[in-house]
Amino acid sequence: MLIDNLEQKVFQFVAENWPEARADHRFRGWVKIIEKVDPEGKNGWAFEGRFLKSGTVEMEDGRYVLLVKTTNGSRRYRDSWYSVVILEPDGSLTWTGITTDDHPGWALRIRDRLLALVQEVQGGEGPARPAWFPEDVWGRLDMKTKTAVAKAAEGGDK
Numbered sequence: 001m002l003i004d005n006l007e008q009k010v011f012q013f014v015a016e017n018w019p020e021a022r023a024d025h026r027f028r029g030w031v032k033i034i035e036k037v038d039p040e041g042k043n044g045w046a047f048e049g050r051f052l053k054s055g056t057v058e059m060e061d062g063r064y065v066l067l068v069k070t071t072n073g074s075r076r077y078r079d080s081w082y083s084v085v086i087l088e089p090d091g092s093l094t095w096t097g098i099t100t101d102d103h104p105g106w107a108l109r110i111r112d113r114l115l116a117l118v119q120e121v122q123g124g125e126g127p128a129r130p131a132w133f134p135e136d137v138w139g140r141l142d143m144k145t146k147t148a149v150a151k152a153a154e155g156g157d158k
Contacts (some may be wrong), residue, residue: 021081
């Protein structure tokens with residue numbers, strides 16, 4: 001699907017849903033299409049994906065999780081904000097309510113919720129259960145623990 005000025009539409013959508021985080025044109029914001037979240041990541045590098053280009057973009061049909069950074073304020077005193085939006089297959093946007101400021105630890109504050117959202121949108125239940133791991137226990141684990149167990153299993157550890 002072709003979408004005209006998607007980046008600007010996303011910035012406007014964020015401003016409508018979270019006025020405090022409206023984008024100021026003097027500062028460069030960005031929109032990142034999140035494809036994977038590292039459950040061990042402690043900063044912005046935990047969010048893997050590609051940045052959305054300005055102008056008209058062509059997207060394959062599907063749902064996308066977008067991490068949005070906006071900045072506003074004065075040149076001397078500015079604030080940055082992070083919010084998460086879903087791009088629906090019809091081109092509409094959905095507000096997730098996942099937001100934070102840019103104070104230290106911003107990525108940690110949204111990482112686990114973003115991980116769960118990406119897995120939901122991608123239709124996955126997370127990592128596969130190792131054959132030796134009890135099924136009844138696996139169902140009670142959180143996503144971070146499941147990921148750690150699956151990584152250990154890949155390395156041969158039990």
